[in-house]
Amino acid sequence: MGSSNINVSNNVFFNFRPIGLGVQKSRNCTVDNNIVGGIVDRTTVEAGDGVVDKAGGISICAYQEGDECPDMFVRNNIIAGAVYGGLVMAGHDCGDTSGRYGGNVAHSIHGIKSGNGLNMKNAPSQTECTEFSDFKAYKCYYQGAFGYPKAKRVIF
Numbered sequence: 001m002g003s004s005n006i007n008v009s010n011n012v013f014f015n016f017r018p019i020g021l022g023v024q025k026s027r028n029c030t031v032d033n034n035i036v037g038g039i040v041d042r043t044t045v046e047a048g049d050g051v052v053d054k055a056g057g058i059s060i061c062a063y064q065e066g067d068e069c070p071d072m073f074v075r076n077n078i079i080a081g082a083v084y085g086g087l088v089m090a091g092h093d094c095g096d097t098s099g100r101y102g103g104n105v106a107h108s109i110h111g112i113k114s115g116n117g118l119n120m121k122n123a124p125s126q127t128e129c130t131e132f133s134d135f136k137a138y139k140c141y142y143q144g145a146f147g148y149p150k151a152k153r154v155i156f
Contacts, residue, residue, distance in 0.1 A: 055084035115141025
């Protein structure tokens with residue numbers, strides 16, 4: 001496991017490629033009240049058109065299949081003008097009313113391969129039920145929320 005107990009709050013992340021704010025292999029981190037925008041595609045990928053580059057406004061433990069970041073708090077963030085997905089992350093446990101993922105807004109999300117406000121990733125520990133609630137999306141190229149978790153039950 002990587003870092004622990006990190007607080008990323010009250011910041012502006014603007015004009016980055018291909019990720020605005022990324023957290024990987026970490027636990028007990030808070031990403032709260034940030035503005036992330038102007039995130040564009042990388043121009044240096046040489047793998048060809050068939051590859052989907054890792055991209056997004058806020059990416060939480062979404063780079064490699066099977067990674068999990070326990071005890072995360074991602075709330076009250078605004079993601080505006082990003083490629084691929086506004087939020088790219090797994091959902092929380094069903095019935096969790098702590099607000100750990102609440103109050104996030106994604107808009108003007110675009111891209112060739114995707115353009116979703118939320119790309120809900122799979123979390124291996126969530127086999128029965130996963131949920132993503134209190135999320136708003138508008139002006140997205142494709143869906144406001146898109147998910148492919150492997151849980152038996154998915155709640156938006």
